Amino acid sequence: DDGDVLLKFRTSLSNDAVLSGWNTSRSPPCTGNRANWFGVMCDDSGAVAGLQLEDSSLRGLIDVDALLQLPKLRSISFANNSFDGPMPQVNRLTALKSLFLTDNRFSGEIPDGGFSGMKYLKKVYLGRNQFTGPLPDSLVKLPKLLEVSVAGNRFSGKIPNFKQRDLQVVDFSDNEFVGKIPKSLSKMGANSFAGNVGLCGKPLQPCKSTRNPLLIIAIVIAAVVLLAGVVAVFFILRARRGTKSLKPQRLPSQNNKRHASAPAAHRNNKVQSADHGADQAAHSYKKDDNGGSLVFVRDDRERFDLQDLLRASAEVLGSGSFGSSYKANIASGQAVVVKRFRQMSSVGREEFHEHMSKLGRLSHPNLLPLVAFYYRREEKLLISDFVENGSLASHLHSNHSPGKPGLDWPTRLKVIKGVARGLAYLYKELPNLTLPHGHLKSSNVILDRNFEAVLSDYALAPVMNKDHAHQFMVAYKSPEFSQWDNTSSRKTDVWSMGILILELLTGKFPANYLKQGKGANADLATWVNSVVREEWTGEVFDKDMKGTRNGEGEMLKLLKIGMECCEWNLEKRWGLKEAVEKIEELKVRDSNAEEDFSSYASEGDMYSSRGVSEDDFSFSVTH
Numbered sequence: 001d002d003g004d005v006l007l008k009f010r011t012s013l014s015n016d017a018v019l020s021g022w023n024t025s026r027s028p029p030c031t032g033n034r035a036n037w038f039g040v041m042c043d044d045s046g047a048v049a050g051l052q053l054e055d056s057s058l059r060g061l062i063d064v065d066a067l068l069q070l071p072k073l074r075s076i077s078f079a080n081n082s083f084d085g086p087m088p089q090v091n092r093l094t095a096l097k098s099l100f101l102t103d104n105r106f107s108g109e110i111p112d113g114g115f116s117g118m119k120y121l122k123k124v125y126l127g128r129n130q131f132t133g134p135l136p137d138s139l140v141k142l143p144k145l146l147e148v149s150v151a152g153n154r155f156s157g158k159i160p161n162f163k164q165r166d167l168q169v170v171d172f173s174d175n176e177f178v179g180k181i182p183k184s185l186s187k188m189g190a191n192s193f194a195g196n197v198g199l200c201g202k203p204l205q206p207c208k209s210t211r212n213p214l215l216i217i218a219i220v221i222a223a224v225v226l227l228a229g230v231v232a233v234f235f236i237l238r239a240r241r242g243t244k245s246l247k248p249q250r251l252p253s254q255n256n257k258r259h260a261s262a263p264a265a266h267r268n269n270k271v272q273s274a275d276h277g278a279d280q281a282a283h284s285y286k287k288d289d290n291g292g293s294l295v296f297v298r299d300d301r302e303r304f305d306l307q308d309l310l311r312a313s314a315e316v317l318g319s320g321s322f323g324s325s326y327k328a329n330i331a332s333g334q335a336v337v338v339k340r341f342r343q344m345s346s347v348g349r350e351e352f353h354e355h356m357s358k359l360g361r362l363s364h365p366n367l368l369p370l371v372a373f374y375y376r377r378e379e380k381l382l383i384s385d386f387v388e389n390g391s392l393a394s395h396l397h398s399n400h401s402p403g404k405p406g407l408d409w410p411t412r413l414k415v416i417k418g419v420a421r422g423l424a425y426l427y428k429e430l431p432n433l434t435l436p437h438g439h440l441k442s443s444n445v446i447l448d449r450n451f452e453a454v455l456s457d458y459a460l461a462p463v464m465n466k467d468h469a470h471q472f473m474v475a476y477k478s479p480e481f482s483q484w485d486n487t488s489s490r491k492t493d494v495w496s497m498g499i500l501i502l503e504l505l506t507g508k509f510p511a512n513y514l515k516q517g518k519g520a521n522a523d524l525a526t527w528v529n530s531v532v533r534e535e536w537t538g539e540v541f542d543k544d545m546k547g548t549r550n551g552e553g554e555m556l557k558l559l560k561i562g563m564e565c566c567e568w569n570l571e572k573r574w575g576l577k578e579a580v581e582k583i584e585e586l587k588v589r590d591s592n593a594e595e596d597f598s599s600y601a602s603e604g605d606m607y608s609s610r611g612v613s614e615d616d617f618s619f620s621v622t623h
């Protein structure tokens with residue numbers, strides 16, 4: 001059976017201490033769709049459907065013959081290990097849908113037929129190995145290919161013409177490719193081709209047919225002169241105005257005097273000029289940039305203009321997966337948050353404007369109001385209110401002290417209820433979006449002074465560049481996106497909420513979020529399983545969570561709701577409505593405190609005394 005096959009597979013690996021828990025006499029690899037063994041993913045029939053053996057320093061041989069005996073195997077990942085030698089003969093695994101070999105030391109040319117016959121293969125990640133030679137023909141011809149990354153190898157030759165219409169993610173960066181980028185790929189982002197000195201054509205620089213050395217020298221001299229001029233003008237203006245920018249270099253307190261003297265005449269909501277002194281953005285906000293001005297998407301806020309914003313003292317709040325966020329104190333005393341997005345270049349001005357206006361019409365106590373935006377083709381700024389009390393992530397994961405205790409249970413319950421209500425509102429107001437939020441995670445839940453949850457970074461998927469979204473947004477880390485079929489579903493945000501619930505209750509950070517970019521395929525299933533499988537002894541709850549007395553039964557209910565939301569199988573996973581209803585039913589204290597507490601206690605004992613089995617988490621929770 002699958003267990004024996006996996007044990008056979010293990011024998012050809014070395015450094016396999018991480019697989020020491022694989023033991024058929026203790027448990028089979030799968031019980032239903034729940035995995036009992038590290039790195040194994042199971043389908044509903046209890047068969048092994050995926051292997052996710054990542055970050056484990058594994059070496060040795062990948063025994064394809066053994067894998068061939070796992071008839072339901074659809075996805076394998078050996079990302080971030082120490083495998084070397086030629087690419088394994090994966091094409092014998094004809095039913096495979098996803099293949100992740102990123103971050104190993106595989107080397108040499110991949111034979112032309114290296115992927116032939118793989119009719120179902122959708123995702124191929126070979127990045128950061130030592131592959132050489134041209135891309136194999138069979139890879140280019142994979143009929144179902146959606147995502148391919150070969151970044152960080154030494155592949156050479158021309159990039160072939162990938163003809164798949166649905167290709168969504170490509171990454172050829174940091175190789176030795178040369179020549180013109182084929183037309184079929186010209187709509188992809190420039191980052192996908194960066195780091196190949198010999199590449200040209202859209203989206204990179206146009207290819208030059210003849211090279212006249214004199215012309216090149218003349219262009220270089222002209223560019224240097226121009227640059228010197230721009231730098232000189234820039235410094236002169238900066239010295240004259242004494243203004244600074246959104247550059248995160250001054251704290252508000254240092255800047256208050258300047259605020260007091262900021263000329264009110266600028267407050268006309270139009271950009272007059274935009275020297276704002278930031279190094280990387282020095283050229284950014286120019287008058288000739290279609291006369292760009294801040295566009296306010298709601299009427300109930302005091303107006304300010306870009307100039308006010310650029311003059312404001314700014315404090316960096318953090319750098320996320322899209323760009324940096326700043327808190328800016330504008331002269332009027334208002335504090336706003338400015339978030340820079342560089343990965344929104346695929347939508348036009350009108351489409352962007354329309355979507356932002358739609359977001360500006362949203363209004364709910366659990367939603368961070370979008371106030372204004374600024375549009376440039378290469379970069380957008382989204383401006384929203386500043387919320388005082390920091391993110392849920394910072395409350396859960398930063399060090400606690402007597403003066404700064406962890407969030408107690410009643411507060412955590414209030415937070416998750418707020419999250420649920422905010423989501424429910426988004427679902428109601430944005431019926432046409434598959435991902436009404438799309439990026440729900442603890443740093444995007446901000447707490448106000450009453451510890452009420454406020455959701456940020458919502459509904460951005462429609463304006464985000466696809467490949468970037470796929471790599472970084474939380475929704476795309478859900479099982480349906482990261483491992484299986486890229487099925488869009490209105491249940492995906494429910495999964496993100498499930499992860500958030502588990503994080504909220506356990507205080508554990510879902511580690512795979514940290515792996516952005518690298519091992520981007522990784523979903524959080526392993527983490528979810530570890531929460532309940534390895535550490536469930538009744539001590540699963542965050543030790544920093546106070547105020548739990550007589551609330552344990554309700555906490556347990558929330559944990560089970562979290563698990564239901566994280567259900568891999570989309571059909572079985574709750575819809576948002578059901579999840580929200582269950583969360584709304586929760587109370588701070590168990591309804592019949594004493595009685596419920598004893599029943600919870602015996603349940604907890606039961607788990608800890610006999611370990612956890614599939615049935616323990618079959619979620620037949622009686623609410």
Ligand SMILES: Nc1ncnc2c1ncn2[C@@H]1O[C@H](COP(=O)(O)OP(=O)(O)OP(=O)(O)O)[C@@H](O)[C@H]1O
Pocket residue numbers: 317318319320321322323324325337339368384385386387388390391392439443444445446456457
């Ligand atoms: N309106 C706001 N008020 C207060 N803090 C905010 C606000 N918006 C964002 N923050 C905080 O600023 C920090 C940086 O946020 P940012 O959104 O840039 O990155 P992130 O949430 O960590 O990642 P991502 O870019 O993937 O959303 C986070 O800690 C976030 O909680």
